[in-house]
Amino acid sequence: MRKAVLLISLITWMGSLYSQVIPDIDREGISELIQKSNDTTYVINFWATWCSPCVKEIGYFEELHRQSGTSKLQVILVSLDFPNQKERRVVPFLEEKEISAPVKLVTDLNYNEWINLVDPSWSGALPATLIFNSDKRIFLEKELTKSELNEHVNQILN
């Protein structure tokens, strides 16, 4: 019995390693997120749990996040799942995929009002990735391979 309790708490604890509170982000929040001007390079991936190419590439972003450590590189995953899917779909997905990179969920559903803020060339299809720092900026509306992601990040870093 005690063993079972121990096992259950162990499993719960391990699960909680990857369970994160997902902050909501509105239009102002998106605007702030993509205009930071400091010495950090940001990798912002727009994704959703239902988007199969997004799911394929999300591990590369997680890997980048883990490698970044204390360096001046920050990976942020911006989910476009509907807000009413946050607890039902997004949280379990992140736990299952063991995602520790920070995630935010967009609550402003009037996409037309903010898509151009992210990049005027973005049609709105997912996945999409924005990599920038105070000097350089690149926007990619497509699925990335691991080497493509790393190449683009290096281009912005160097």
Place this chain on the structure above:
Amino acid sequence: MKKLTLSLLTAFIAVVMMYAEVNPGDNAIEFSLTNVDGTTVSLSDYSNEKGVILVFTCNPCPFAKAYEQRIIQLHENYAGQGFPVVAINPNDDKLSPEDTFENMKTRANDKSYPFPYLKDETQDIYQAYGATRTPHIFLLNNEGGQFKVAYVGAIDDNAMDASQVSQRYLENAIRALLTGEQPEPALTKAIGCSIKSKA
């Protein structure tokens, strides 16, 4: 020589088709695609209508699903006023198995689509229009026998909840055309599923 010119011309047209993209004000592009009922449906079949609501959509995309009933309703409301819906599924079904012709038929039957649901088998048509996501709307206006693109983009401003919509972009555009005005805005953007392309 003639043959060479012809094949060069065909190649040129094929390249143009591949990279073309239509914007509000441009001529619409003719298509002839297979409908779920086995018939072939062409844009020119609609030459007696005031226009066509061309919808690139698909079976599995949550945004397409969220808008499905609204698209049916748009057809019910506007087909009688000269603006019927024509739906085209642009996805490669090897990459998106829920979009096979059989699955399209099932979907159209289950939901009793009152409009054609066409398969863009070669994916030439979605590329020619420059559709990038599902659902992606191209509202076509019949200007004296020539279909022109009048509006491109989203249906409205709330994909998740139809009851929370505040701006009905597409309906406003249709109403503008019905009163002889040009839609404003003529172009909107929305989040959607990327089109699953062979290439």
